[in-house]
Amino acid sequence: MKPAGRRVVNVIMAWLTALAAGAVILPLLMIFGFLLFQGASAVNVDFYTHLPKPVGEDGGGMANAIVGSLVLVGMAAGIGLPIGILGGVYLAESRDRRLPWVVRFLADVLNGVPSIVVGIFAYTLVVLPMRRFSAFAGAVALAVIMLPIVVRTSEEIVRLVPSSLREAALALGIPEWKVVLRVVLPTARAGIITGVMVAVARVAGETAPLLFTAFGNRFWHQRLDQPIAALPLQILAYAIAPYDDWHRQAWAGALVLIGMVFVVSLAARLATRGRFSGVR
Amino acid sequence: MIDGIRVSALNAWFNGVHVLHGIDLTMAPKAVTAIIGPSGCGKSTFIRCLNRMHEVVPGATVSGTVLVEGENLYAAGVDPVQVRRRIGMVFQRPNPFPTMSVFDNVAAGLRLAGVRRRADLQEAVERALRQAALWDEVKDQLDKSGVSLSGGQQQRLCIARALAVEPTVLLMDEPCSALDPIATARIEELILELRSALTIVIVTHNMQQAARVSEATGFFLMGEMVEFGVTRALFTNPRDKRTEDYITGRFG
Numbered sequence: 001m002k003p004a005g006r007r008v009v010n011v012i013m014a015w016l017t018a019l020a021a022g023a024v025i026l027p028l029l030m031i032f033g034f035l036l037f038q039g040a041s042a043v044n045v046d047f048y049t050h051l052p053k054p055v056g057e058d059g060g061g062m063a064n065a066i067v068g069s070l071v072l073v074g075m076a077a078g079i080g081l082p083i084g085i086l087g088g089v090y091l092a093e094s095r096d097r098r099l100p101w102v103v104r105f106l107a108d109v110l111n112g113v114p115s116i117v118v119g120i121f122a123y124t125l126v127v128l129p130m131r132r133f134s135a136f137a138g139a140v141a142l143a144v145i146m147l148p149i150v151v152r153t154s155e156e157i158v159r160l161v162p163s164s165l166r167e168a169a170l171a172l173g174i175p176e177w178k179v180v181l182r183v184v185l186p187t188a189r190a191g192i193i194t195g196v197m198v199a200v201a202r203v204a205g206e207t208a209p210l211l212f213t214a215f216g217n218r219f220w221h222q223r224l225d226q227p228i229a230a231l232p233l234q235i236l237a238y239a240i241a242p243y244d245d246w247h248r249q250a251w252a253g254a255l256v257l258i259g260m261v262f263v264v265s266l267a268a269r270l271a272t273r274g275r276f277s278g279v280r
Numbered sequence: 281m282i283d284g285i286r287v288s289a290l291n292a293w294f295n296g297v298h299v300l301h302g303i304d305l306t307m308a309p310k311a312v313t314a315i316i317g318p319s320g321c322g323k324s325t326f327i328r329c330l331n332r333m334h335e336v337v338p339g340a341t342v343s344g345t346v347l348v349e350g351e352n353l354y355a356a357g358v359d360p361v362q363v364r365r366r367i368g369m370v371f372q373r374p375n376p377f378p379t380m381s382v383f384d385n386v387a388a389g390l391r392l393a394g395v396r397r398r399a400d401l402q403e404a405v406e407r408a409l410r411q412a413a414l415w416d417e418v419k420d421q422l423d424k425s426g427v428s429l430s431g432g433q434q435q436r437l438c439i440a441r442a443l444a445v446e447p448t449v450l451l452m453d454e455p456c457s458a459l460d461p462i463a464t465a466r467i468e469e470l471i472l473e474l475r476s477a478l479t480i481v482i483v484t485h486n487m488q489q490a491a492r493v494s495e496a497t498g499f500f501l502m503g504e505m506v507e508f509g510v511t512r513a514l515f516t517n518p519r520d521k522r523t524e525d526y527i528t529g530r531f532g
Binding site for chain 1 (some may be wrong): 361363364368369388393
């Protein structure tokens, strides 16, 4: 190809890739803009501090659902993260070939299971034996959805830690478990947190698995073995109701949900920031 | 000579492939022994057998005996972790821990072995950094990241890290191959200084380096030790035709 032709192709391709990169963030910007436009007017102090009002009364808020979502995601993370991160470390560090291969494959399958099916699973496993819908059942469903994401990203990141660092630590006469705990995991920390945040963001917005586990609740939850409100459930209930005021509140709920995910991600990143960077 | 390293009938395999064939060799204490040979001759594998790092690679196996200060590293019941505390290692590429400061890098071995007292750690870190001829350059930046140093400084940091746990033997696996000539010269000076305190084994594919720093040299070829002797004699008057071919640059 002649130099002039090559230069033209170069410019065109450079613009195409820039355009594609822009197209990636465009949906997010549009969603955010739309939510602000539709829901910002309904986000006020009452929204954060009040229970939903009965049908026909204006105002009220989603305080119980905001707290409910935090409780559900917090419990799910409490169950899912330790198992997921430790499992990922095993997959990356194990010398065995067969079991990790099987676990990896099944984790990918689990990742592809529709979330409503995970809800049915939690229903059968927790709700039926306990004979009631509960926050705990919802947390189990969300934890199951988190697991494959956390396992696979933790594994990938731990694998990225150069083997030269492991060898350096082993050669100092440090036992292998301490090498993993004190050298490998700190080096992988930033990347693992990214995976954790992806998982948290994913389950924070899940609706289907909560339908017949956490169930929803128009009041404050009293105990964790009873139904609990969650923002996605509340958004669903309000969005399909025939009242304009509820529609506005549904938009506001979606806006608050995104804001919560954003704040939690940012806080986790700042709180766990190491002094020096490892693998991202 | 019970203090040195006595290797006998040492064989090593990777996944069944025989890479070291019956090595017999005695290395003097508080002296520098160089191992030379072309790439793939088994010299790195050999040195990794001396602190039980070979077996860290999946599928790697060893047979034979390695006596260090009279104790067989491969005897039943010997803990490789304890072996590696006594026999330090420096690798081809500088590999400081990226999440740790200069200080924490040097203190890592002691800290992870349970040393807690700040004063003890400070003393050990300063001693190791002085021994590695790095103290004057980094004493004001002990809090900076270990990977922010230059390549040559990073390698001396790794030497300090190995020295901090007070090993009696230091293994160096091509420690200068990723460094420029000036940094290389500093490491070689350092080796000559450390010789009085430690038994040093250095693998190098740089024959001039072997001639400059070592008292004894072993020449490896295709997993066998072709010749071993006093460095000057091996380079000026090799007994084996293959050694002569190699050091005169006829192959490799």
